[in-house]
Amino acid sequence: MSTINPDLGFKRKLTRLSGSQLNQCMQCGNCSAVCSLAPTERPFPRKEMIWSGWGLKDKLMGNVDIWLCHQCGDCSTYCPRDVKPADVISAIRQTSYQHYARPLFLGKLVSNPVWLPLAIAIPVVVIIAILFLAGTFKIPPGPVDYSAFFPHGLLNGTFSAITLFFYLLASFGIGRFWKDMKIQTPPGEAGRKRLPVFRVLREILSHSNFSGCGSRTPGKVAHLLLFFGFTLLIMVTLYAIWATVTHHYPLPITNPFKILGNLASVMIFSGLGIMTWQRLFNKSVFGKSAYTDWLILAAIALLTLSGTLVQLARFGDWSIAYHLYFFHLVAVWFVIMYMPFTKLGHIFYRTTALLYARSIGRK
Numbered sequence: 001m002s003t004i005n006p007d008l009g010f011k012r013k014l015t016r017l018s019g020s021q022l023n024q025c026m027q028c029g030n031c032s033a034v035c036s037l038a039p040t041e042r043p044f045p046r047k048e049m050i051w052s053g054w055g056l057k058d059k060l061m062g063n064v065d066i067w068l069c070h071q072c073g074d075c076s077t078y079c080p081r082d083v084k085p086a087d088v089i090s091a092i093r094q095t096s097y098q099h100y101a102r103p104l105f106l107g108k109l110v111s112n113p114v115w116l117p118l119a120i121a122i123p124v125v126v127i128i129a130i131l132f133l134a135g136t137f138k139i140p141p142g143p144v145d146y147s148a149f150f151p152h153g154l155l156n157g158t159f160s161a162i163t164l165f166f167y168l169l170a171s172f173g174i175g176r177f178w179k180d181m182k183i184q185t186p187p188g189e190a191g192r193k194r195l196p197v198f199r200v201l202r203e204i205l206s207h208s209n210f211s212g213c214g215s216r217t218p219g220k221v222a223h224l225l226l227f228f229g230f231t232l233l234i235m236v237t238l239y240a241i242w243a244t245v246t247h248h249y250p251l252p253i254t255n256p257f258k259i260l261g262n263l264a265s266v267m268i269f270s271g272l273g274i275m276t277w278q279r280l281f282n283k284s285v286f287g288k289s290a291y292t293d294w295l296i297l298a299a300i301a302l303l304t305l306s307g308t309l310v311q312l313a314r315f316g317d318w319s320i321a322y323h324l325y326f327f328h329l330v331a332v333w334f335v336i337m338y339m340p341f342t343k344l345g346h347i348f349y350r351t352t353a354l355l356y357a358r359s360i361g362r363k
């Protein structure tokens, strides 16, 4: 005999986030039958739908399958009761970021609009404190010289240390997620193989799982643009940090890294454009978009836009150059440091789930 522990608060939350009438699911199994990514053995999302209807939070939080879903929306299209399983799975993923956030407060901070002012105030206060500490909190006269106002060494050092600290905190949550997956989806008779790191890396680099869903072709293009745009931007940022250390900063507009940085911005803007268009006009796939979906799209857009304006402001000697740079730093904090606790955290959770799934032979 097994005991079930329904969590009605969790069920209400899923209902609110997904806009789905969970009790309407009649367990026909159509959703699992049409899902091109569901394994033949214990397919999804039918079983997740009954667990959601019963409020079985424990089963769903450590569920590896919700991360194998790439939200193509086919299951929602073919659901005879219009229960929107794709939106329910997406809502479970959203809840996971908060559930595994350590400390829990960080998860709440970026998932509820009530906390948005505080989420912005934290980086603002930290950056002002750094400027005070360096004694540079006064706009210098003459042509724009960011290093006269923003002490690059101190800023880079503090930002890197805080990022590492936040990611260390996040790793505790990911560790718990791994343990929960082992309990909820134990390896079958074949046991668990060595971690298939290269295979998962290949899946991620090619975003091949999107190819299983025909309706997700624009989504695949958008994700690839963002993924490689970000990768390029991180490489350029690392080079820029090195340039500040070796006093080769600022870079001229003709510098190859500067050109690559601008190319990365174009890629990110294009990816964001496709994603926003899809969320606004392709409701059959994306269903109900939540606050966390819009928050991360807006944060990445503001980060990229402010980064572009910061360089234009330097070349054009704009009077608001320093204010733009300040805004850009807040956007950097929002996207990079809060990353594991926002929707961007799927980079960590999906990778971890793929590693586990493939290691137990779940394809």
Ligand code: SF4
Binding pocket: 024, 025, 026, 027, 028, 029, 030, 031, 032, 045, 046, 049, 078, 079, 080, 081, 082, 083, 084, 085
């Ligand atoms: S969610 Fe829809 S398709 Fe899936 S089992 Fe329930 S009623 Fe059937």
Ligand code: SF4
Binding pocket: 031, 034, 035, 036, 037, 038, 044, 045, 068, 069, 070, 071, 072, 073, 074, 075, 076, 085, 086, 089, 213
């Ligand atoms: S949204 Fe697509 S991938 Fe996800 S469960 Fe539904 S059919 Fe499968």
